[in-house]
Amino acid sequence: MDVLTDEMSKEAPHKSEVIGQSSSERPPSYSDNQVEQPPLELPQLDLGSHLSSSTTVTRDQCIAHLKFLAVLADLRDTISSDDGLFGIHDADAERRQRYPDELNEARARIREKRWAVYTARAVDRYTKWWSIGLPQSRPMATIDDLESTDYENILICDTIVAWDTDNLPPLDILMVWHAHCLNPRNFLEDCIRYGKISTWVTGFPWEVIDRCINNHTMEYTVSEQAQRLFEQKLNIKWNNLHDPSTKQVNCTYCGRVNDVPWTKPDLGSPAQAFKYSHGYADDSFTEICVGCQRFIDHHRLKVAKFRKDLAATLYENLPMPGSFTNLQGIPKGSSIIKTTRGNLGDMLFATRIVQAVGKDLMDFTDGRVDRCKCIADLRYELSVKLWNKKILMKTHGVYLNSLRPGEKIQLRRMMSRYWENLGPFALDLVGAVIRQGTFVDKMDRIDWLHSPTVFDTMDRLIKKYEVFFRIMIENPGHMAVPTLDVDLAWHTHQLSPSRYYKYSTSKAPLGGKRTFIDHDDKVEEGKLSDGFAWTSKMYRRLTDGGVYSECTCWYCEATRTPDLYDRWITAGSVSRARAAADLLHDRPDVSSDPNKNPHISSHNAIRPTTKYYRCGLFRTMQEKRLISNYQKAARRAEKRGQRSDSKSSNSQGDPQYYMPYAFGYPIVMPFYAPYMMDPSINCHSYADNPACVNFTSADGNCCSGTCGKLFIHPAASIE
Template sequence: MGVFTSEKSKEAFSNIDGAVENEKSTEKTTERPPSYNQADELALAVPQLNLGGTGTTNDPVSADQCVAHLKLLAVLADLRDSISNNDGLFGLFDSEAERFPASSNEANVRIREKRWAVYTARADLESPEYETIVDSPTQVVWSPDNMPPIDILMVWHSHMLNPRDFLEDCIRYGRMSTWRTGFPFEVMNNCIDDRTLEYKTPESSQQTFENKVNLKWDNLLDPPGKELECPRCKKPKTVLWTEGGIGESLQEAFKENTGYADASFEAKCQHCQLLINHERLKVAKFYQDTFDLVQLNQPMPGSIYNLDGIPEGPRNFRIPLSWTNMIFPSRLLKCIDRDMLAFTDPRLDRCKSIDDLRSHMEVRLRDRKVLLAINGRGRSLLKGERIHFRRMMAHYWDNSSPFALDLVGAVIRQGTFVQKMDNIDWLHSPTVMETSERLIKKYKVFMDIMLQNPSKMAVPTLDVDLAWHTHQLQPRHYYNYSTMATYHGHRQFIDHDDKVDENKLSDGFEWTSKMYRRATDGGIYSECTCWYCEATRAPDIYDRLFSIGSSSRARNNADSLHDRPDISSDPERNPHISAHNAVRPTTRATEDPRVGHLQRIRLHQNYEKAARRAEKRGRTRSDAKSSKDGGYEPMYYAPYAWGYPMIVPYYGPYMCDPGISVLAVLGTAALGLVVGVLLLARVVVWGLLPVLVEQVEDAAEAAAEEGVEVEVAEEDVAVAAEVVVDAVVVVVADLPEE
């Protein structure tokens, strides 16, 4: 077995672990900084920033870097707003919304979203071309003269926020100088005007870009079509970016459009008559990757790093199992290269979609002769081999670009975070530096939680996410920082997944809040009093059989939030859960759709308890509206998506951004049968028992730490006794009528 690397990427492997930086300690402050939203709406409160260095072991990022990052996000928010509101851009007119008088706001949202998606697709086209300008064998020397246009900077920003994918692409395409150098904070900051927040570079940089890339600095000035190479005959074919209208249904807006930036893209080659679509382009990508593997020894996607995200190779004449698992996709394709190249050759057109490719490969993986040739014995695949095979295939499902992920989708999902940061508007706060220092401390606790629990999913709040994103924009330093700690003898390169099932995101947020409370001896993770945050922390700090130790202190801290003038129940004004990566499950492999239904039931329960608790203490919540049955309803939420209010009947910040549409969404199944009711009730009851057991274990653990006697509050006993009965009642009452 050989190492599957091209000449471009051999040098990359040797530099990953050698990129260790000298860390410097920083002084710690014990003063509590001012609150997050003490803002001055008149002037931008950005001091002179020192952006010459990187983070240290004690502080992975600096406050100056966080502020510079906020400036970039403000520029991107303005760009997003400008493009989406440009009536008629790309042939998309606001007047189409008039066809839906009962849902005009939603129609306008979909039109603005579509303009932004097309603009982002055009930016993605320019990104790989521009890399040839700044590529260097060692380190990129950034200056105002070689800075890219803002749309390319935006795409690079989103690419870096998927650290494992970014590392893989840099290794496979020999762009390690970009990985070593990281994001040009200092030069970028100097290119943004502090008063107008406009991104400006010298005229010379614009001329260099246009001459070398043969595209306009402003991508709106580029031609309305994209020149595409036919996969079969290699002749050029010009296709429109988007073609068609909004359609007859807002739930499937623009679904039938046939432009390159549309889901149903189709174009017939006038030379060979091949019908070109996204599926055939994905197959052509796979064919090219397999060809490069065979001819250039360039490893296949998904075979660059091991299960812990660490690129590795044979060490001291010893071949670790993790390495053989890691390169399994490349070993497999080298073994069956002739068959796969013939099957996916665009000239033959035998394979028309990724589904066809998967079915064909599954047959080969069941062939004992193939397994014998790969592993020396005809046995089933190891777990690690199966995972790396799935990783390889994941690069092709929704992605025909040369990169490890669909960057257009990544940019659009990041738009949610960009908009939330713009709404909070820390840049106009006179305490922006103190705010940044505070969130860095919180981020360090968050990182410790992730490092100590590698099998769990930790979910950041918005302030933590800002520091986390800022850290990831220094890829080499982020890699060193997240891999320097070991857990049970091995390192892990912590990834930032920007596509997470919304149900798992909510569960992860509740778990992270609990771990943060333990790590900080009673600290509140999400300093927010919106109904969702109240409902999320209630089980951990209120619905307990015993209230001692950090849980008792957390309860006091949570109660004090209602007395602080800087804390609001408006979810737009507080840095609570960061859910820009929430996606709805769309495949058969996802969880039962009843999981989301149960989650809403559970949150509703917890919220009602929080509202009753506040009422008993004489602090009626402003958003606590009584329901017909004597309970409380969570406040209806109307977030602004692309400038229009979108009513969300049952709001949770973990829910998908209403400004990001999904063509295929699995809805909650109607459970009209009695069998369905009983099954659902059983799931709720048995799902709550482990929670009660865990509370007892937590109490025992806290008692041992504190050395105090266990006291049981009367209110806690009543809550524990009622919770199962209430759950079953709510399940039956909340079922769909159909």
């Protein structure tokens, strides 16, 4: 049996062609099956029009987004393949690995590590640019602002950022900003917290960025004057690679500045590649202070970050991180009739509880005493405080014996700002960029930009996205999972944060709550697959027989089988969807390469790090169910005679022999499906795990905000 891979070579273009609308009567193609592609030559895109909040996105915006993603894909390829960069050499893999499978994995991990270090440096540069390079349109939000009846008006800003080619930042900073925006609620919190409302209102400057991208070479370039202005203002180099090889870190004990290397690479075994590297961007960072000879590590730096935020709450009247929006993501202040235990009480609960125990926590987290060595120690200390009913009474203002569900979630939300997050933002931006890299890579492989029907394709996916958004709004208790084409439109919409917020909050169903629809950046892979199957069913119902995933790979066939074929009676939308699904095998616009079709978007898929038995059992059962459904689809195809067709046979494959690629190298896996976590991500290559999620009492178990077991106090349990 053949082994399938997901790597397809890109043929070099040979001539120019202006891309226009297709005149074909058949629905426009999502991919082009021709071996040779013409070079990209786009007409002028209309990106300067001001859209109303009732509009989602335009096709020109989606195309500009595709161009930007193509530039990012080239950047990742360039950095990851630069032998010797950051002291990480390809020869390390050749010397240490004896077997071909391990050799390929080691090569992939080496490339990933270069990209991981580059991304960590990019986030550090973005942090400086966010603080100095972006205008502050208002002071940092205070607790008084949050308690105001017109708190939501904080999002109104009469000024916008005047973006031009002379004030755009370097590409690596744009990349981090892009990933930051694609976490809408977190980006909203950071804009409110740091007073960057004008940036929120202005959005991603597509028109200016597009002018800096060459349509032929896909290179992002600005003038030398723009580069000089950037370097003078921020005191860092335009080119990420020209910045120092060390980072300045303050000792948490004596406060002395230490120059620590970004990485001290140690490949080790492929299964735990770079786990024991101990630079700042590494998993096992440790450094001895040159002044006091005390240890500096990531855990102590996170505690110091919490202590800094705590001091700002106690002495500057600033809310704790995670306290800026209610459970629906809305920055909603107090009502005219104030209540102790309403939405505002929930929203500010984490801030109130640390105010109540602030002095004790300041002493406990003092780096000179070194009692609190990690966030797990802080979690335990807080859990002990929650046993004290006097503290709860001081927090609530009245005697209460339990916590509201909303208060528990807000407390976990605050703690999630410190688990696996070294930076000053609401989430770890290194992990956000890495997870987005999966989507960038898939968009680059589909390569819609070189399709002659690219404009029609964008029109189709925008309409599909509007149906998808309706599914999300009408089913707040379910998780809707996008396909790759829908995700492109969704991401493009989120990059206009203010318009996306207004569109989302205006679509509340009758009698429902206004909700700022979030883009969940971390979803356990099993739940992602289940959500995809549910979304496919809902899409079929709303479109009266439409096929959600126009792909014939084994996974999409297996996902469709229970809804369309495992029925005694078929009628209505099911019958029409079944007929449309059968025709996918004969449509020339559906590629024989599954990586050229817009199936499930899984860039946010993560795998739990827990060894809990039920998680592994559930994963095994899900894999067997998918294989069984695929085998049913294969038997149906044989009966129809489609297996004899070369296109169908190539597109099906066998899930047990599928070999995914990571940074250009095949990785052998016993089972792989498109809904699974990207095999390019090795959690040990990063300072903070980009796939951090746990279901037991391990570190980071509160990141998702749903576990209900962050604290041992019975009042903090939602079970």
